[in-house]
Amino acid sequence: MGPGVAERLLDARHHTRLAALARTDSRLVAHDLAAPPPAVAAALADAEVLLTCWGAPPLTASVLAAAPRLRAVVHAAGSVKHHLTDACWERGIAVSSAAAANALPVAEYTLAAILMANKRVLHSAHRYRGLRTGHDWHRELAGAGNYRRTVGVIGASRIGRRVVELLRPFALDVLLYDPYLDAAEAARLGVRPVPLAALCAGSDVVTVHAPQLPATRHLLGARELALMPDGATLVNTARGSLVDAAALLPELVSGRLSAVLDVTEPALPPPDSPLYELPNVLLTPHIAGSMGTELHRLADSALDELARYAGGLPFADPVRPEHLGRSA
Structure with a gap:
């Protein structure tokens, strides 16, 4: 996600829950996946799920090649059109969005x-x-x-x-x-x-x-x-x-x-x-969507989806590529 987004999206409660669900460093945030720093590159190579939000870098074919275990993307915001590419759908990656919460x-x-x-x-x-x-x-x-x-x-x-x-x-x-x-x-x-x-x-x-x-x-x-x-x-x-x-x-x-x-x-x-x-x-300056404390609703929604994935359940709010042509 973009710089500063994680700090607004996730509070201490979310970090605790995320660490328990993912059993990993919940504070490692990637702003650039095309040329990631070593810690991000190592995490990407082992990642099964990406938690994304506003400002997420595009998940291009080259990024996916560096993430051979990637199976799902959980987006803690609305539209996924800004960062999901055709390569994601061709790979069969499962995608969830917090559009309903937003x-x-x-x-x-x-x-x-x-x-x-x-x-x-x-x-x-x-x-x-x-x-x-x-x-x-x-x-x-x-x-x-x-x-x-x-x-x-x-x-x-x-x-x-x-x-x-x-x-x-x-x-x-x-x-x-x-x-x-x-x-x-x-x-x-x-x-x-x-x-x-x-x-x-x-x-x-x-x-x-x-x-x-x-x-x-x-x-x-x-x-x-x-x-x-x-x-x-x-x-x-x-x-x-x-x-x-x-x-x-x-x-x-x-x-x-x-x-x-x-x-x-x-x-x-x-x-x-x-x-x-x-x-x-x-x-008003585009404030109708999630702001302030409402961002935590997006985080709760995304972590609920991550918990479903971890439990072997389908996403409650999946994004389907056939619907993208007439959705935001």
């Missing part, structure tokens, strides 16, 4: 964003700061609230499904767009499947949870954004590339739409971007 904080952030958007919290806070006097808020916020509002979820991904689950206790109508979702699965999820255009036109809040793929670039463009009702809110915790930034900005500057953006394109907006100052935009 989906939880993203879904929780999204739930909070949806409830606050319908309550018009951003608008109220900005107005309150400016007025600083008594005001008829019931009149101004007559259309606000979360009762019988409609939320459109784009993508029946792990995160999208978790968002749907978290929305169940609320009196909200949920629309879902996913080209791979059939009617039976939509019924099981308790959502109404609709085309993307219908979702945009019929939702008070649109939240994006599709994977970043060539086919999903600018999934929400000028047409889709124009279909969203006046006063609607766009929530994006997926990837900035899924929304056409050039089409979104005029909608936000005009005040017709609001947005909660945890991801943007570019990833860091330029210093003079209006996104930093617009009162109808909540801009």
Whole structure:
């Protein structure tokens, strides 16, 4: 994993458990497998499982040649596309991911964003700061609230499904767009499947949870954004590339739409971007995913998988190569 990641991911409890499971030095972290230092090279030659996380170096054919006993990779994060190569799948290496664990904080952030958007919290806070006097808020916020509002979820991904689950206790109508979702699965999820255009036109809040793929670039463009009702809110915790930034900005500057953006394109907006100052935009620096104490959930998930492997059991959350073409 990348420099500094292990220190944030693993606490003393994890090191104790890892050492017991692996019977090895749990503090040996490899940042470079193409030209590893002697201690890493020796460990790699004997390794049966690799525990990886963000910043993991690519597992190329030459790296695998130096790891003849390698049988599995347990990834303590979401996507494995950044470090797994075709050579891994050709070798038949078993792979597990903590994507399900990482989906939880993203879904929780999204739930909070949806409830606050319908309550018009951003608008109220900005107005309150400016007025600083008594005001008829019931009149101004007559259309606000979360009762019988409609939320459109784009993508029946792990995160999208978790968002749907978290929305169940609320009196909200949920629309879902996913080209791979059939009617039976939509019924099981308790959502109404609709085309993307219908979702945009019929939702008070649109939240994006599709994977970043060539086919999903600018999934929400000028047409889709124009279909969203006046006063609607766009929530994006997926990837900035899924929304056409050039089409979104005029909608936000005009005040017709609001947005909660945890991801943007570019990833860091330029210093003079209006996104930093617009009162109808909540801009956060890609914090919806696991951070702080939530990293320990990823570690717990990964070590649970390692324990399953050590016990001769299949992974609870395997990654299958045939699914990579339509996953994050």
